Amino acid sequence: MKQQSIDFDEQLVLHRLKHYLPAQAPLKDFVHHNTLHAFQELSFFEALQKANATFGYKTALSLNEYRKLYKDGIINTEILKNTIHKYKDENTFVYWRSLVFDQSLSNTTHPEIGKLRPLWKNHFKIDLNMLVHPKLFKLIGAYLDQGVSEKRFPYPDKTLLDAVRALQQNSMVSVFRSNKVITFLNDPKTTITSLLAYIVGDVAFYEQYLFDQQFAHPGWSGMVTTIEVQLHTLLDQRKVTLHDFIFLELLLEIEALDQSIGLNKLPLSGEIKLDNPASLFKDIKVDPYWKVITIWQEALEWSYHSQVLQGLVVSKTETKSTTPSFQAFFCIDDREESIRRHLEQSAPGCETFGTPGHFGMAAMYQPESGKFYTQVCPGSLSPKHLIKEEGRTTKNGKDIHFHKGSHRLFTGWLLSQTIGFWSAIKLFFNLFKPQVSPAHSSAFEHMEHASTLIIENKNNNEENGYKVGYSIEEMTEIVYGLLKSTGLTTNFASLIYLIGHGGSSTNNPYYAGYNCGACSGRAGSVNSRAVAEMANRKDVRAALKNKNIQIPETSYFIGGLHDTTRDEIKFYDVESLSPKHKEAHALYISKFEKALSYNAKERARQFLLINIKRDAVKVHKDVKNRSTALFEPRPELNHSNNTLCIVGRRSLTKNVFLDQRAFLNSYDYEQDVYGVQLKGILQAATPVCGGINLEYYFSRVDNEKLGAGSKLPHNVIGLFGVANGIKGDLRPGLPSQMIDVHAPLRLMMIVEHYPEIVLQIIKKDPKLSEWYYKEWVKLAIIHPKTKTVYYLFKGELKKMETTVHSIESVTDLESIFENHSSNLPVYQLNTL
Amino acid sequence: MENLLPIFLLIPSLGLIISLLFPERKEKWISTSILIAMGSYVLFTTTFVLVWLWKDVDSLNIKEISLYDYGDYNFFIDFYFDKVSAVYLLFSGVLSYLIALYSRVYLHKEPGYKRFFTTFLLFFISIQIIVLAGNFETLFIGWEILGVSSFLLIAYYRHRYLPVRNGLKVFSIYRIADVGILITMWLSHHLWHENITFEQLNNSQLVAEHLTLHPWTGIVISLAILLAASVKSAQFPFSSWLPRAMEGPTPSSAIFYGSIAAHIGVFLLLRTASFWHQIFIIKIIVVLLGVITAIVATISSQVQYSAKAQIAYSSIAQIGIIFIEVALGLEAIALIHLVSNAFLRSYQLLISPSMVTYYIREQFYNFVPYKEKQKSKWREKYEVTLYLIGLNEWKLDPFLYKVFWSPVKRLGKPLTYFQPKTAVHVSLAILPIPFFFVTNLISFTGTLHHLLPIAIAGLALLMVIRTFSERKNPLLAWAMLIFNHVWVLLAISFNNTFNVWDTTFYLSGILLSGVFGFCILYQLSKKEKFDLNDFYGLAFKRKNTAFWYLLCSLGLMGFPVTTTFLGEDLLFMHIEKEQLLLASLISFNFILTGISLMRMYARIFMGPVNDPEITVARRSA
Numbered sequence A: 001m002k003q004q005s006i007d008f009d010e011q012l013v014l015h016r017l018k019h020y021l022p023a024q025a026p027l028k029d030f031v032h033h034n035t036l037h038a039f040q041e042l043s044f045f046e047a048l049q050k051a052n053a054t055f056g057y058k059t060a061l062s063l064n065e066y067r068k069l070y071k072d073g074i075i076n077t078e079i080l081k082n083t084i085h086k087y088k089d090e091n092t093f094v095y096w097r098s099l100v101f102d103q104s105l106s107n108t109t110h111p112e113i114g115k116l117r118p119l120w121k122n123h124f125k126i127d128l129n130m131l132v133h134p135k136l137f138k139l140i141g142a143y144l145d146q147g148v149s150e151k152r153f154p155y156p157d158k159t160l161l162d163a164v165r166a167l168q169q170n171s172m173v174s175v176f177r178s179n180k181v182i183t184f185l186n187d188p189k190t191t192i193t194s195l196l197a198y199i200v201g202d203v204a205f206y207e208q209y210l211f212d213q214q215f216a217h218p219g220w221s222g223m224v225t226t227i228e229v230q231l232h233t234l235l236d237q238r239k240v241t242l243h244d245f246i247f248l249e250l251l252l253e254i255e256a257l258d259q260s261i262g263l264n265k266l267p268l269s270g271e272i273k274l275d276n277p278a279s280l281f282k283d284i285k286v287d288p289y290w291k292v293i294t295i296w297q298e299a300l301e302w303s304y305h306s307q308v309l310q311g312l313v314v315s316k317t318e319t320k321s322t323t324p325s326f327q328a329f330f331c332i333d334d335r336e337e338s339i340r341r342h343l344e345q346s347a348p349g350c351e352t353f354g355t356p357g358h359f360g361m362a363a364m365y366q367p368e369s370g371k372f373y374t375q376v377c378p379g380s381l382s383p384k385h386l387i388k389e390e391g392r393t394t395k396n397g398k399d400i401h402f403h404k405g406s407h408r409l410f411t412g413w414l415l416s417q418t419i420g421f422w423s424a425i426k427l428f429f430n431l432f433k434p435q436v437s438p439a440h441s442s443a444f445e446h447m448e449h450a451s452t453l454i455i456e457n458k459n460n461n462e463e464n465g466y467k468v469g470y471s472i473e474e475m476t477e478i479v480y481g482l483l484k485s486t487g488l489t490t491n492f493a494s495l496i497y498l499i500g501h502g503g504s505s506t507n508n509p510y511y512a513g514y515n516c517g518a519c520s521g522r523a524g525s526v527n528s529r530a531v532a533e534m535a536n537r538k539d540v541r542a543a544l545k546n547k548n549i550q551i552p553e554t555s556y557f558i559g560g561l562h563d564t565t566r567d568e569i570k571f572y573d574v575e576s577l578s579p580k581h582k583e584a585h586a587l588y589i590s591k592f593e594k595a596l597s598y599n600a601k602e603r604a605r606q607f608l609l610i611n612i613k614r615d616a617v618k619v620h621k622d623v624k625n626r627s628t629a630l631f632e633p634r635p636e637l638n639h640s641n642n643t644l645c646i647v648g649r650r651s652l653t654k655n656v657f658l659d660q661r662a663f664l665n666s667y668d669y670e671q672d673v674y675g676v677q678l679k680g681i682l683q684a685a686t687p688v689c690g691g692i693n694l695e696y697y698f699s700r701v702d703n704e705k706l707g708a709g710s711k712l713p714h715n716v717i718g719l720f721g722v723a724n725g726i727k728g729d730l731r732p733g734l735p736s737q738m739i740d741v742h743a744p745l746r747l748m749m750i751v752e753h754y755p756e757i758v759l760q761i762i763k764k765d766p767k768l769s770e771w772y773y774k775e776w777v778k779l780a781i782i783h784p785k786t787k788t789v790y791y792l793f794k795g796e797l798k799k800m801e802t803t804v805h806s807i808e809s810v811t812d813l814e815s816i817f818e819n820h821s822s823n824l825p826v827y828q829l830n831t832l
Numbered sequence B: 001m002e003n004l005l006p007i008f009l010l011i012p013s014l015g016l017i018i019s020l021l022f023p024e025r026k027e028k029w030i031s032t033s034i035l036i037a038m039g040s041y042v043l044f045t046t047t048f049v050l051v052w053l054w055k056d057v058d059s060l061n062i063k064e065i066s067l068y069d070y071g072d073y074n075f076f077i078d079f080y081f082d083k084v085s086a087v088y089l090l091f092s093g094v095l096s097y098l099i100a101l102y103s104r105v106y107l108h109k110e111p112g113y114k115r116f117f118t119t120f121l122l123f124f125i126s127i128q129i130i131v132l133a134g135n136f137e138t139l140f141i142g143w144e145i146l147g148v149s150s151f152l153l154i155a156y157y158r159h160r161y162l163p164v165r166n167g168l169k170v171f172s173i174y175r176i177a178d179v180g181i182l183i184t185m186w187l188s189h190h191l192w193h194e195n196i197t198f199e200q201l202n203n204s205q206l207v208a209e210h211l212t213l214h215p216w217t218g219i220v221i222s223l224a225i226l227l228a229a230s231v232k233s234a235q236f237p238f239s240s241w242l243p244r245a246m247e248g249p250t251p252s253s254a255i256f257y258g259s260i261a262a263h264i265g266v267f268l269l270l271r272t273a274s275f276w277h278q279i280f281i282i283k284i285i286v287v288l289l290g291v292i293t294a295i296v297a298t299i300s301s302q303v304q305y306s307a308k309a310q311i312a313y314s315s316i317a318q319i320g321i322i323f324i325e326v327a328l329g330l331e332a333i334a335l336i337h338l339v340s341n342a343f344l345r346s347y348q349l350l351i352s353p354s355m356v357t358y359y360i361r362e363q364f365y366n367f368v369p370y371k372e373k374q375k376s377k378w379r380e381k382y383e384v385t386l387y388l389i390g391l392n393e394w395k396l397d398p399f400l401y402k403v404f405w406s407p408v409k410r411l412g413k414p415l416t417y418f419q420p421k422t423a424v425h426v427s428l429a430i431l432p433i434p435f436f437f438v439t440n441l442i443s444f445t446g447t448l449h450h451l452l453p454i455a456i457a458g459l460a461l462l463m464v465i466r467t468f469s470e471r472k473n474p475l476l477a478w479a480m481l482i483f484n485h486v487w488v489l490l491a492i493s494f495n496n497t498f499n500v501w502d503t504t505f506y507l508s509g510i511l512l513s514g515v516f517g518f519c520i521l522y523q524l525s526k527k528e529k530f531d532l533n534d535f536y537g538l539a540f541k542r543k544n545t546a547f548w549y550l551l552c553s554l555g556l557m558g559f560p561v562t563t564t565f566l567g568e569d570l571l572f573m574h575i576e577k578e579q580l581l582l583a584s585l586i587s588f589n590f591i592l593t594g595i596s597l598m599r600m601y602a603r604i605f606m607g608p609v610n611d612p613e614i615t616v617a618r619r620s621a
Helices: A010-020 A044-055 A063-071 A077-087 A093-101 A118-124 A128-144 A160-170 A179-186 A192-199 A203-214 A218-229 A242-260 A288-314 A335-346 A410-432 A472-486 A525-536 A538-546 A579-604 A616-628 A676-701 A755-764 A766-773 A813-819 B007-021 B027-055 B083-106 B113-132 B136-154 B161-192 B204-213 B215-232 B250-276 B280-301 B307-327 B331-350 B352-366 B377-391 B393-415 B422-430 B432-441 B446-469 B474-495 B500-527 B543-556 B564-573 B580-605
Strands: A326-330 A351-354 A363-366 A385-390 A452-454 A466-468 A495-502 A556-563 A568-571 A644-648 A662-666 A714-717 A721-724 A748-752 A778-782 A789-793 A796-799 A808-810 A827-829 B060-070 B073-081
Touching: A010 A192, A010 A203, A010 A218, A010 A242, A044 A288, A063 A288, A077 A093, A077 A288, A093 A288, A128 A160, A128 A218, A128 A242, A128 B377, A160 A179, A160 A242, A160 B377, A179 A192, A179 A242, A192 A203, A192 A242, A203 A242, A218 A242, A218 A721, A288 A644, A288 A748, A288 A778, A288 A789, A288 A827, A326 A335, A335 A351, A335 A495, A335 A579, A335 A662, A363 A525, A385 A525, A410 B083, A410 B307, A410 B331, A452 A525, A472 A525, A472 A538, A472 A662, A472 A676, A495 A525, A495 A579, A525 A538, A525 A556, A568 A579, A579 A616, A579 A813, A644 A676, A662 A676, A676 A748, A676 A755, A676 A766, A714 B307, A714 B352, A755 A766, A755 A778, A813 A827, B007 B027, B007 B113, B027 B083, B027 B113, B060 B500, B060 B564, B073 B083, B073 B113, B073 B136, B073 B564, B083 B113, B083 B250, B083 B331, B113 B136, B113 B250, B136 B161, B136 B250, B136 B564, B161 B215, B161 B393, B161 B564, B161 B580, B204 B215, B204 B250, B215 B250, B215 B280, B250 B280, B250 B307, B250 B331, B280 B307, B280 B377, B280 B393, B307 B331, B307 B352, B331 B352, B377 B393, B393 B446, B446 B474, B446 B580, B474 B500, B474 B543, B474 B564, B474 B580, B500 B543, B500 B564, B543 B580, B564 B580
Parallel strands: A326 A351, A326 A495, A363 A385, A385 A466, A495 A556, A644 A662, A644 A748, A748 A778, A808 A827
Antiparallel strands: A351 A662, A385 A452, A556 A568, A714 A721, A778 A789, A789 A796, B060 B073
């Protein structure tokens, strides 16, 4: 068959490559996102199959794993039966049931990408990857390095290719030896296309060749792509592009070929008769294997989700009309679900709310003497304001073990003759009594407790294009948005807490992933403190009055930060409280303390190495120690098992036990009949929660290709990534220690509002429709009046009818925690 | 007091045996039994050393058991304890205890938890044997266990490609060190006409006497010791293996490659110092080697962009300095330096994941943007050159490959045309047998007497090389490795009278492990599809088969699990000290046999699993 000649569009192919490569930012800016974002225009299950057929990712649990879940009773028989009915085609139920249960189906597709590469080995008996990768990784690693090595890369201001040219020209040992390569390198007319023509020959294979080549090391290629797009993500910036990176790799390939088989064997298409080029990303037909996977996955998800929906509907909470003792806002984060539950239990008169942890403030932040700004709002927003910290009192701690002198010859000799004994003592103490050290990353270091923030803009002061602080109108907007979207517009308590969150860990390169996602992987302290201060201002309150929100003068907002790893809360600016407020605050602190200890105990049930059958305070102490222990790869379990996002009033969820699996966004449909606020909530919560959920899902089902594998052998590369060993590819995704208890269920967004309003919002927004109609996030709507539950299935709204479960009602959760380490069902909570 | 010496081995061995009794999922029991063993080890060692210091500071020596005694050949296990042993036992014990404590939590839920602790303890035991060894023979036992347990620890993540590849790489380089010891044993035997103990080496008069009689033998022995020491301590030009060994969980890299294993070369030098210190030229060579290594490794260390590579090279540089200290006779300083360096590098490796937090924080507050400085052309050239050389790690990795591997590959390639049928197999196996009788009947004289053993040894070597290019048939490769031993034996039989007991010792182990291994492979080939062209990761499903096959491989390579281990040593005794060529042919044969067997094990049982239900990492990861 004759190949048809196709033109090769270099830009287009580069663009496509960038689209499919992993998009994880450097470690310090670690934010969760949908791992298969490139496939998001397809429906979820189509995407699973296609990603598998194209890249060989394992995109769902294996059949055996599902069948085992069924055997263990995790997947409900009734629901599985219903699901088969929903998905069966012209074939009978019995046919599908036997496929689901008994037959040994297997997925026999061979991934399209990776078919060309083995030619080198099979035909020329060389392992081209092994010849090229070490050199390529070395050059790009050295170029991007942010400060592991003592000596900086010689040409950090040049582009990658120019830097390599400069190395080649100025060094007495050359990067390249092959004359052909040197000619290519110095010829301004050389392009990726001309290099491909030299190596591959037949233009029909160029794209496939590049995909094969780049997906042999997606970690590095993805990092290069991300840095190219987000230049500021490296503090010590580099002008790197995927184009230059591929260019360099092609040159290294020619060099390797020159030194092994000789260049007269090139191009490939001249030497070997190639088959037809693989058609990348072709449309695929659903085969029975994937349909069975779909059925199992749906049944797995519904086995839990239907319990939740049923629990929400039957739950009854009497609404109290009295003013609550205090009110507390937390982030929507699933880790805050439990602390709210415990707080409401220890202080029954209080009221809690959930809202994204940046509290509506989209800003950049600069700590005092910081040389850079960090974004403290969702990554999708582009802030125009800057919040600055003043009056920092402490200096960053130093640790001699990180001193670069230990790697020099003579200082190294001095240090290694002496401090080694000190190292042994330090190690000894860390093993028996872990304590905070400079190696520790604390949630509270983001902003110092004793410092102050510049929140108000004066004289239109600007800095590098950012407005320093906010005007009164802007502050009013932020506070209004916060109160209106959560439905707190009347009945203000005298103390209202805004609690952000962050995580603390030691010896953990993934520390940014433990912080608040709504603050771009930082702690939420700046936001909670700043917004509280805004809400306390007289001028802001006056402006709010004009917007029909009347905050009594006796009400006071307090900002705070919840350390989700250690279960500690610190409050800001409490010195300025009135004596009466001080007294009340002191009382509430004890309630918070109690809630924190019980929260720690609830979390500890999944930490198998802690003896949990003890008093909550004691368990809490062990939990705190985990965060400073060098040897603890799981200081907390983060978003493990997240699968719900509930937008509605607290009365809906207050008496339902959700096992730290739910993002909770407070919202009162009655105050937002047309869904104006709801639109904003869905636009913000869907990509953040969906991104977290899907990253957990994919890292869990394919921890080797879509996740980072075990973190135990990880080696820090250039401060921006991790690899196994010293010459491996970068490992994006989550390490196995972060997902090993995660149940891979998709997120279900549950909204309390009228179905037509919700659907209208979603349909009008193309991005939201993609998330929901393509089923990357599932949708359920609870009709606020009739309590009927609707859910979106294959683009249609359906009514949920059957009640499968009996929801158990419990009073004593603590003993359940003490006896179970696995996921718990939904319980109805009895308030005492 | 010397009667207590075996307890140093007994405690960890007991811990190992007890921990083996528990199933994999009983994490707590496994780690507890090992912690108790390590804890009591530390207690015992501390008490022992204190009592020993209090009583007198004389060295202790005890001859344990004689394994084989014939003529002037006596293979015996001997323990020796002095200041150097005390320091090594204490610091390795304390560090291992701390790391075991660390790993107990760190490895929680990791698949292979038990395997980790078993290998960990095996490694520790091997260190104890080396440190307590009273003669080269005993030391060699530990030396061999160290090599294999290192391989297993590096390739801990055995279903990823790079750890397995790097594990094999390190194992291959370690084999070079083994030959250093083999040659040392062989020549020492000829030098002293007995199996010398380290205690005797301290008798400087005795050493001086022998050295004046045979100056060259002394130099070659010293060089062989130095070879073994510099390989294990990653000295120039063997430095590149150490950073590549950092593939296992961080604590195992920290303890072994950051400290204990990397410093064992220094131990060998200290242990034999009383011998080679008497040869001036060797002292100069050691100093030079240390200087070169310190400079070379520092240049590499300063430009490494990955945490573990940086620490590995810094450690190597300091060991270079320790070599100098040892050569200059500054034993106390060397010991302090060594212990301190070991602790420091271990700790730095353990906290290396914190680098991101620490340095990013530092950068955030103290960043100085790059400014191009005016430099002279020559200065720029110098700096860039040094940078690239360091980044390339002096190209030591490809250099070693070229020197050691390329010849083997080049020789192996034409040999692939030799594709014998089964009949040829059998005849290859039987062929040597009549010759054994020939050796007894006819005694060759003259040139033939010299050439025949060399020719046969050469033939045996070719057979081993042939197994490297065998890609399809693992059974054939295995068979050839068995026959290889028979041919080696034949070569020696022609060389020197070899008594029946020697032969039995040598062959019984080979036959046992060879036949057993062959059966395992044969059975396996009925159930699974595999060859030697790719990795098959069969250990994933067949853990037990993998274990027994590994044991057979070890037996076949003369590892101290069968009598062949003794036989290997015996074999060398029948080579005259003038026959360097024959000795090198046979040592080379032993190196390659070991590597070939490990390579086979790795390809069949390790590497990515071929099963769509199981997710595997990319080769590059």
